[in-house]
Amino acid sequence: MSPFDLPPDHPFGPHHLPYGAVSVGEEVHLAVRLGEHALDLATAATGTPWAPELARPTLNAFLDLGPSAWSGLRSWLQEELGDPAGRERLTPHLLPLAGRPVHLPFRVRDYVDFYASEQHATNVGSIFRPDGDALTPNWKHLPIGYHGRSSTVVVSGTDVVRPCGQRKGPTDPAPVFGPSVRLDIEAELGFVVGGATPVGSRVAVDEAGAHLFGVALFNDWSARDVQAWEYVPLGPFLGKSFASSLAAWITPMAALEGARVPLPAQDPTPLPYLQGADLFGLDLTMEVSLNGTVVSRPPYRTMYWSPTQMLAHLTVNGASLSSGDLFASGTTSGDAVQERGSLLELTWNGTRPLTLPDGSTRTFLEDGDTVTIRATAPGPDGSVLGLAEVSGTVRPAV
Template structure:
């Protein structure tokens, strides 16, 4: 299949080809494609091959490439596959392969807007049971629309960036008034993030059937959350300082084209969504509102504590995008939206420590014998994810890493 010496089950094999932004030994940042244990300097390779379009990959982010739209994304993937499978191109390509151990990875996009959804019925139900024990766990609107909030794009950081414990107002149950200080209930949310390209004009919604023209690819996303700050501030307008201090994403953007074999039906939506959110059959027998079979692992100080499954999500990425623009809001190249916490019906599939500890009532035991409810200073969280690829291959999304530092 390829002249590269790659194991058939390598997570960054020829069927994957994710994009990222890298540098080496002080060189300028530029776009690379991960293949096996190497990074292909695609601009240098394209320019040596005489492609004028190679200049777009000299940029320090993927945004110029995202702006070119679906036709260019498809053509680039076909060209990359040809370069890496046809022996005639081997000499040219090998000259521009850099061992992954020698590169520094950077934030792959200049984040234009950042929106985070709340698309897991299991997560929303768990949170409702914890915080509204005398009411229905789901709010009346939850099964009619993908609920979301606007986050802070300027605090999206690449995997490996340390996370400083945030400070803010919180109101302990034993105190009559709020106090100020470091968050005592620092949490994670295991999510996927979706990278957008193909800008739209104000007032022009993106139909569900057209969402694929704008969904470029997927990253692993950790929505760090200060639960005590969030609990005090979120009524009546929702998350603010409890979320805006940091969001981590993995450095490799796995394209939607690479995830074709991972498409699965949604678990089922009842009641049927309104027409603008209603999936329709596609020519290949799937749906315009398909889910994705992506398996995540949450590792806390070296111990795997949860294995969330994205296929359990109630709302699909296309439905989230369609709802995000139905009021006429624009899309911009480099927009990012999170799926919301990925949680399942079983305890070991819960994607937040809030759920794993049931709001601090149940301790999580790590391999070294220590016990946790929420994050302590010095803790490290690693999120990883894989999806099925064609012909039994594996599509790796890499990892999203963050270490907690003390408050400043």
């Protein structure tokens, strides 16, 4: 099918236009996806105001240009795609995606992971504090997060090597070193940031939207046994930093206008710096597959904290932003068992194994397992928007 003849409800139609980076010979070119083709921006956008930034192999310079450039390029693309003469101009710059390598479309400058799902936090608290309060006292007062490792964010399709580290079970006499035996996934949504801010400044909730370029599905692989032994008192470290997978195509926030929904009621009322008019959730339904079998469908619309609140909290102490920063939502989980976004929850810390169609069972991931996360969202005029999948296969420890 011609990329110009896609049906109105095609998940990668002109209403979407996610950004990526693809191989063109020996070079990496920025592109937007149109069906099963990539439109080469390095060549198609020659002569536009954004040509110098789009001729680079990553989006970082374009992200620096800010919302007026982001909306300007999107409008230009949609006008060209809606005009027969424009389509003719774009045709030489279309590249089939089949067999073409893809790359991270931006250099990840900094990475922060939040913990913004009340359902996920409640499940985890119930597992590890069965006789206490499921939520920690601070949870409803601020978006909890940790500062992760940007250099190990990898593009979808990259294999994940089982990490090694120290682990110690509750009844073990001493810690041991070796491969993780409780390797897990976390179905998350990543937010790509544009527009730098100086150290010592803050970004208010109602200013945060100007820094939100787009989203991509994200899998924060987690070694639960390593994490359990190390996390007191400073939180996640080696149990998280070995790999985090990001989808290859970034969905612009402008494509998600029809997916915005109100947040759940926030009680108690957050402090003033977390209040504002631009508070929203996103009506995304994720699908988590393990070796081709769907094991969960987490709904992002239940997320407690808005991405604008997360960004405001990230900077309230004066931390700066850089174009290419990435922050993630934390595991997405819903109220039902089949809506839980991690194996930790789905198997209740390994006590309720999953049975796969081949008869095998899983509590946590085994070598050779492939995890794929997909998602859909409402698009304009009743259309469907499909986020690019994020996938990875577990390889043995080295």
